[in-house]
Amino acid sequence: MRQLRVHKEKWPVRGVFAISRGSRTEIEVVVAEVVEGDCRGRGEGHPYTRYHETLDGVAAELEKLSAEVAGGIDCESLQEVLPAGAARNALDCALWDLRARQEGVPVWKLAGIREAPAPALSAFTLSVDRPEAMAARAREHAGKTLLKVKLAGEGDLERMRAVREAAPKARLIVDANEAWTEELYRKLVPELAAMRVELVEQPLPAGKDACLRGLERPVPLGADESCHDRSSLPGLEGLYDFINIKLDKTGGLTEAVRLAATARERGFRIMVGCMLGTSLAMAPATLLSGYAEFVDLDGPLLLAKDRENGLRFEECRIQPPGRALWGY
Numbered sequence: 345m346r347q348l349r350v351h352k353e354k355w356p357v358r359g360v361f362a363i364s365r366g367s368r369t370e371i372e373v374v375v376a377e378v379v380e381g382d383c384r385g386r387g388e389g390h391p392y393t394r395y396h397e398t399l400d401g402v403a404a405e406l407e408k409l410s411a412e413v414a415g416g417i418d419c420e421s422l423q424e425v426l427p428a429g430a431a432r433n434a435l436d437c438a439l440w441d442l443r444a445r446q447e448g449v450p451v452w453k454l455a456g457i458r459e460a461p462a463p464a465l466s467a468f469t470l471s472v473d474r475p476e477a478m479a480a481r482a483r484e485h486a487g488k489t490l491l492k493v494k495l496a497g498e499g500d501l502e503r504m505r506a507v508r509e510a511a512p513k514a515r516l517i518v519d520a521n522e523a524w525t526e527e528l529y530r531k532l533v534p535e536l537a538a539m540r541v542e543l544v545e546q547p548l549p550a551g552k553d554a555c556l557r558g559l560e561r562p563v564p565l566g567a568d569e570s571c572h573d574r575s576s577l578p579g580l581e582g583l584y585d586f587i588n589i590k591l592d593k594t595g596g597l598t599e600a601v602r603l604a605a606t607a608r609e610r611g612f613r614i615m616v617g618c619m620l621g622t623s624l625a626m627a628p629a630t631l632l633s634g635y636a637e638f639v640d641l642d643g644p645l646l647l648a649k650d651r652e653n654g655l656r657f658e659e660c661r662i663q664p665p666g667r668a669l670w671g672y
Contacts, residue, residue: 348413349377356648364496364523376434385442389430390619405431428595436596464633467492479506486511497523519545537562623654627665
């Protein structure tokens with residue numbers, strides 16, 4: 345009989361990680377572990393306060409499903425039992441991991457993904473700070489190919505000028521995390537285009553996306569907080585060029601694969617991203633890298649420590665997960 349184990353964990357951040365909504369020095373995650381015989385599958389979810397999730401709440405959601413897990417619930421049935429979010433993500437990924445180990449077939453094949461994950465260039469994130477502090481951080485990491493710059497609204501032009509001067513050769517994408525207004529968008533985006541910024545994520549608050557209609561887009565726009573699963577897509581057409589797929593938003597790999605396919609059919613370009621998390625959270629998302637033009641799975645690099653057998657990053661490229669971590 346299958347057994348569900350739920351673990352609440354805390355992991356220290358390397359220094360301080362800050363975005364427009366606040367800063368943190370540690371993260372809290374929930375790990376779902378499904379055990380059957382000698383096989384064990386694991387998945388990690390990051391409860392996100394932006395979506396009204398808490399560590400205890402997500403753990404409780406999972407613990408309520410002990411009987412369903414014991415009865416053999418699969419990923420397909422899980423979609424109807426739990427809403428999209430961190431709890432479903434953790435259990436969905438644990439079930440994929442368990443199935444792969446039981447059948448001796450890697451998850452990418454089981455999930456119908458067209459090819460095995462390959463090493464992929466990942467962005468490295470600079471958290472929001474004073475311009476001079478961000479410049480120092482950018483200078484430290486100027487040799488990385490792709491930098492993702494967190495912004496916060498007022499003062500963002502100064503921040504970006506400092507980063508671009510400190511890392512003149514790096515490719516840049518930016519993430520406003522809903523912090524801009526339409527007026528600020530009009531002011532900043534032409535300047536960012538001149539700095540060769542390649543993508544702006546979520547400039548306006550989710551729910552106010554309609555303000556983007558008719559605005560010039562000299563830099564492609566990506567929907568993050570505004571895009572959770574396939575039901576989000578109709579409202580984003582004509583407003584965004586990219587969607588950012590995160591498993592904690594889709595509620596796991598099952599919906600993420602379907603979202604990627606549907607989004608491409610509708611003409612959206614794909615970014616694969618993450619909340620802060622350990623390599624266990626990133627591993628399932630690496631399977632989507634073949635769909636994506638931008639990969640942002642640097643979560644483990646922003647932590648003070650990672651799990652054993654964690655993902656390897658070589659010359660800015662994230663390597664596929666090993667068997668000891670997840671997926672086979």
